[in-house]
Amino acid sequence: MRGHRDLRLIVALTLVCAVGSLITPLGAVRAIFAVPLALILPGYALAAAAFGSRLPTWPERLPLTLGISLACLALSSLILNFAPGGIHGISWTLLLVLVVLLSCTAAARRRGAARHKPLFRRTLRPSGATAILGIGTLAMVVAALILAQATFENDQASGYTQLWIAPPKSTDESMRIGITSEQQQARNYRLVVEVEGARRPVVESFELAPSQTRLVAIQPGQPNSPVGVEARLYLRSQPTRVYRRVSTLLRDHVPSA
Amino acid sequence: MDAAAIRPGMFAQSRRFVISNRLMLIVLAAGAGLLVCSIANALTRAGEAPTPLLYWAGILLIALPIFYRLTSEDASPGERLALVCLLGLALYGVKLVRDAPIFTFSDEFLHGYNSNQVSQYHHLFHPNPILETSRYYPGLEGATSALRTLTGFSSYTAGAIVIGAARLTAMSSMFVLFWRVSGSHRVAGLGVAIFTGNFNFLFWSAQFSYQSMALPLLLLILLAVVEMDWAARAARGAWQALAALTIAAVVITHHITSYGVAVTLVALSALSAMARRVPNPWRLAVLAVALTTIWLVVVASSTVGYITPTVTNAITSSLHTAAGEAPTRGLFQAGTASATVEQAPTAARALSLLAVLLLAAGLPFGLRTVWRRYRKQPIAILFAVAAVGFFGALALRLAPAAWETGNRASEFLFVGLAFVLGCVGLERWRPPSARWLGRTLAAAALTIILVGGAIAGWPWDSQLARPVRVHSEDGPTISSPPLALAEWAEERDLGENFGALTATSRLLLEPGDQKAYGDFTANLVEVIPATKIVSFQIALLHEKHIRFVVIDRRAVASDGIRGFFFSRKGSSTTGWLPRSAVTKFEKVPGASRIYDSGSIVVFSLEPNRKGETLKP
Numbered sequence: 001m002r003g004h005r006d007l008r009l010i011v012a013l014t015l016v017c018a019v020g021s022l023i024t025p026l027g028a029v030r031a032i033f034a035v036p037l038a039l040i041l042p043g044y045a046l047a048a049a050a051f052g053s054r055l056p057t058w059p060e061r062l063p064l065t066l067g068i069s070l071a072c073l074a075l076s077s078l079i080l081n082f083a084p085g086g087i088h089g090i091s092w093t094l095l096l097v098l099v100v101l102l103s104c105t106a107a108a109r110r111r112g113a114a115r116h117k118p119l120f121r122r123t124l125r126p127s128g129a130t131a132i133l134g135i136g137t138l139a140m141v142v143a144a145l146i147l148a149q150a151t152f153e154n155d156q157a158s159g160y161t162q163l164w165i166a167p168p169k170s171t172d173e174s175m176r177i178g179i180t181s182e183q184q185q186a187r188n189y190r191l192v193v194e195v196e197g198a199r200r201p202v203v204e205s206f207e208l209a210p211s212q213t214r215l216v217a218i219q220p221g222q223p224n225s226p227v228g229v230e231a232r233l234y235l236r237s238q239p240t241r242v243y244r245r246v247s248t249l250l251r252d253h254v255p256s257a
Numbered sequence: 258m259d260a261a262a263i264r265p266g267m268f269a270q271s272r273r274f275v276i277s278n279r280l281m282l283i284v285l286a287a288g289a290g291l292l293v294c295s296i297a298n299a300l301t302r303a304g305e306a307p308t309p310l311l312y313w314a315g316i317l318l319i320a321l322p323i324f325y326r327l328t329s330e331d332a333s334p335g336e337r338l339a340l341v342c343l344l345g346l347a348l349y350g351v352k353l354v355r356d357a358p359i360f361t362f363s364d365e366f367l368h369g370y371n372s373n374q375v376s377q378y379h380h381l382f383h384p385n386p387i388l389e390t391s392r393y394y395p396g397l398e399g400a401t402s403a404l405r406t407l408t409g410f411s412s413y414t415a416g417a418i419v420i421g422a423a424r425l426t427a428m429s430s431m432f433v434l435f436w437r438v439s440g441s442h443r444v445a446g447l448g449v450a451i452f453t454g455n456f457n458f459l460f461w462s463a464q465f466s467y468q469s470m471a472l473p474l475l476l477l478i479l480l481a482v483v484e485m486d487w488a489a490r491a492a493r494g495a496w497q498a499l500a501a502l503t504i505a506a507v508v509i510t511h512h513i514t515s516y517g518v519a520v521t522l523v524a525l526s527a528l529s530a531m532a533r534r535v536p537n538p539w540r541l542a543v544l545a546v547a548l549t550t551i552w553l554v555v556v557a558s559s560t561v562g563y564i565t566p567t568v569t570n571a572i573t574s575s576l577h578t579a580a581g582e583a584p585t586r587g588l589f590q591a592g593t594a595s596a597t598v599e600q601a602p603t604a605a606r607a608l609s610l611l612a613v614l615l616l617a618a619g620l621p622f623g624l625r626t627v628w629r630r631y632r633k634q635p636i637a638i639l640f641a642v643a644a645v646g647f648f649g650a651l652a653l654r655l656a657p658a659a660w661e662t663g664n665r666a667s668e669f670l671f672v673g674l675a676f677v678l679g680c681v682g683l684e685r686w687r688p689p690s691a692r693w694l695g696r697t698l699a700a701a702a703l704t705i706i707l708v709g710g711a712i713a714g715w716p717w718d719s720q721l722a723r724p725v726r727v728h729s730e731d732g733p734t735i736s737s738p739p740l741a742l743a744e745w746a747e748e749r750d751l752g753e754n755f756g757a758l759t760a761t762s763r764l765l766l767e768p769g770d771q772k773a774y775g776d777f778t779a780n781l782v783e784v785i786p787a788t789k790i791v792s793f794q795i796a797l798l799h800e801k802h803i804r805f806v807v808i809d810r811r812a813v814a815s816d817g818i819r820g821f822f823f824s825r826k827g828s829s830t831t832g833w834l835p836r837s838a839v840t841k842f843e844k845v846p847g848a849s850r851i852y853d854s855g856s857i858v859v860f861s862l863e864p865n866r867k868g869e870t871l872k873p
Contacts, residue, residue, distance in 0.1 A: 034408045038403045072506075074396035074400045075502070086378075087380065088406055140288035145354065149358050150299065151728055153730065154823070163854075165852075182741055
């Protein structure tokens, strides 16, 4: 590979990206290494191997680099699928490094003696004004993406409340009933839980702020026989109208201690 | 040949690429346009109702400067390539700033779920309860898994990057392809600009779905085939090898596109043989047919059962509509709740129809140019056939059961139409009294085609984002009813099968990570809305091992476009399922009503117990 500066650069970048993506803890920073490793370097290396000394011009290399990288990833996943251990970060890293190294070696052999060419042309150096415009663009794109990620207050969104019973298992001693508020504002509730065979219902009144959950544990008293449980939720503002209702049958439960 | 044309051997002139301030101003305008679109989306998510003009102004800010520059004579090939790539990426950005940011497009949930399965089990081919066929085409999820495992990103973020790379591949491949075929980088730039006006470009083809990755690879294959024609003998083998690699990738990525590759290569081989052109891509055609057939027979045989009804229904529906036995489908309809949603205003519809008229009006001029200049090139003939075929696919949109087939086909055919219309040459028309007129008209026509295509391709009321998560008036974040159900299910890791209508089933798949079946499993599409349930339906639910049935009463429950979001306060509940659609399950023996959020109720069905009948 001596003398082929682009191939040496590709190999160096691949090794840096591979190590970087393995040792960097933060996902967003890891992307700086992982994106070139997955989406650029394999395509460039494979194209270089295929063309040898007759590398196409850069307008052709752009789709080749990206497209062949994508094709390589799709096919490589099939290889990893049947490899021991399957699809993991380490196996991906090793495979991509292998693809690039083998391709670059093949490319160097096919090219023969190296010809020194500048890697970057002077014309790609931006002027001051270009740099300012570029920074302005970057700022706007970043702002657009941050805005897209943001969650806003929206008083037009229709709020509601969830009432649920955790689906009982045969070994459950007790049953959990949950109330989660997805309302716009804090609300007052009254929960009435009737357990078959119990003398009086369980009644709880409480207030929930938006996104807050209240859990109520119910322990039926009759062992070894199916017990019906019904929970009704009322809004304090409408005390006679059932707002939410859930019910279930607790079968063959183990009696509480 | 116009001034922007190049001789075959002059491809190298593109090596000189200067980043001019003019180019950077266009880049800046695109960034500003994206920001405007993001603001418009943010406002709708915040419950405001910004004028749609704000959003369309953003689109125009992105596209118009690029279109105008592409019509000029003095732009270099490198600048044009940069411009079309910028156009593709900026319009992809419009889709990204519309996202929540979670998946909000119907197919994205399915592929997001597949991607999660790969990350969870470290292998491909895990079942997908809603779209079984998708498991046999794991190319997209496989590629995404590389980024996910290397970065730890979610399927949404990794998928957005992969589709972004695919978008860039599509734009650059198409530009170089058109450049090679026409010999003119101006025709190439305009052709790619026209392609952005295809109905699916802005949203549907930008979603995390297998076709979004496969179509760009198809374009790369076409580029390789054309390059084989131009390249020195020594480089032909390289192009052929890379085309073969890409064909293999398409075959494992998307069924329809793999058939498209096979058909295109066979047609090109036949046309090349008729024209006695060398080299003939028949080897690649044989490879494409062989790989597609092997994959279909050995791995993905269920695809036949998936695609056949769609195609036969499309044919039957078209025949019935043509014979006057069935009514035509109204245009600008999308989603199942079309009766209850806002229709596109008249001006928008008119713009959309004007776009189609412009495409049709340009066709004869483009075909004439193709015939005069490029008829010796098989791929140019194929483009011309596709251009005419596009209008045939357009007619399919009038038949109710055929519109989706027509819609899918139109995107492939639009590649040919884009090339043909790129050859029209309106931008070179310079009347002595107004020398600017041709360029201005061409840029205006491109803008109408882009905006009209976007309106025709996606419902008017869904061009902008809707909220799935909002900050409540008291501060904390709350989720839309179907999303909250998905989050509830994920938190409890229920581990058994759900059955639900379109919107909820998809959210239960991703981000809910539940095994959720959709409308057509156990005939849920009829069982859930019905006011009564009969024993055989319960037996069917048990047979499919559906433990949790989700009854989403909202009118948009079956709407794969609008069903994922919050409804507005005070919005009408007309069109909701009747209460009896819920209460019927209370008569099912052993059924527990385990979740109630008002619009959505979940019943847990106990495993089948013999001898039990419905409660009175």
